[in-house]
Amino acid sequence: MTSKTLLAALILAAAPLAAQAEGDPAAGEKSFRKCSACHQVGEGAKNKVGPVLNGVVGRAAATAPEFKYSKAMAEQGEAGLVWTAETLAEFIENPKKWMPGTKMAFPGIKKPEDRADLIAYLETLSDGADTAAEAAPAAAAPAEG
Numbered sequence: 180m181t182s183k184t185l186l187a188a189l190i191l192a193a194a195p196l197a198a199q200a201e202g203d204p205a206a207g208e209k210s211f212r213k214c215s216a217c218h219q220v221g222e223g224a225k226n227k228v229g230p231v232l233n234g235v236v237g238r239a240a241a242t243a244p245e246f247k248y249s250k251a252m253a254e255q256g257e258a259g260l261v262w263t264a265e266t267l268a269e270f271i272e273n274p275k276k277w278m279p280g281t282k283m284a285f286p287g288i289k290k291p292e293d294r295a296d297l298i299a300y301l302e303t304l305s306d307g308a309d310t311a312a313e314a315a316p317a318a319a320a321p322a323e324g
């Protein structure tokens with residue numbers, strides 16, 4: 180009985196998180212200034228300190244052409260890590276904690292709504308028309324772990 184109650188509580192707790200995944204792209208574009216020191220986006224974007232982020236939502240990790248990823252990121256990509264609204268939110272909250280060994284030297288974005296806005300902005304940069312639609316069900320799905 181206790182574990183059922185706990186499960187119900189977890190599902191209820193996850194629901195608002197999924198709702199927050201729908202952020203405001205305009206606000207996200209402003210927050211992206213924190214990222215643009217290292218990441219370029221848009222037409223003609225090039226890898227800088229960090230890889231180009233066009234189309235990152237729905238993309239397998241560590242697959243930007245010609246970018247030299249850390250061993251940690253490359254291994255996660257090979258292991259099947261895909262950037263969805265959910266995995267992006269976790270990574271951006273605290274990159275080094277979520278992925279020990281990443282060379283993304285960024286302290287993280289602590290406010291859930293700021294992360295949601297940023298991800299909404301990143302979704303507007305997808306190259307493939309369907310990537311955002313594919314990422315959405317993953318974000319809405321109940322937590323696996």
Ligand code: HEC
Nearest residue numbers: 214217228229230240241242248249252281282283284285
């Ligand atoms: C100080 C430079 C720096 C800043 C600032 C920075 N990043 Fe990064 N980012 C990197 C580097 C370097 C990598 C490659 C990490 C690795 O290989 O471990 C990376 C990787 C990533 C990836 C994985 C991309 C892929 O192709 O798998 C995402 C997503 C990402 N960053 C998003 C962001 C967002 C969003 C922000 C702003 C909130 C941000 N980064 C800020 C340097 C930075």
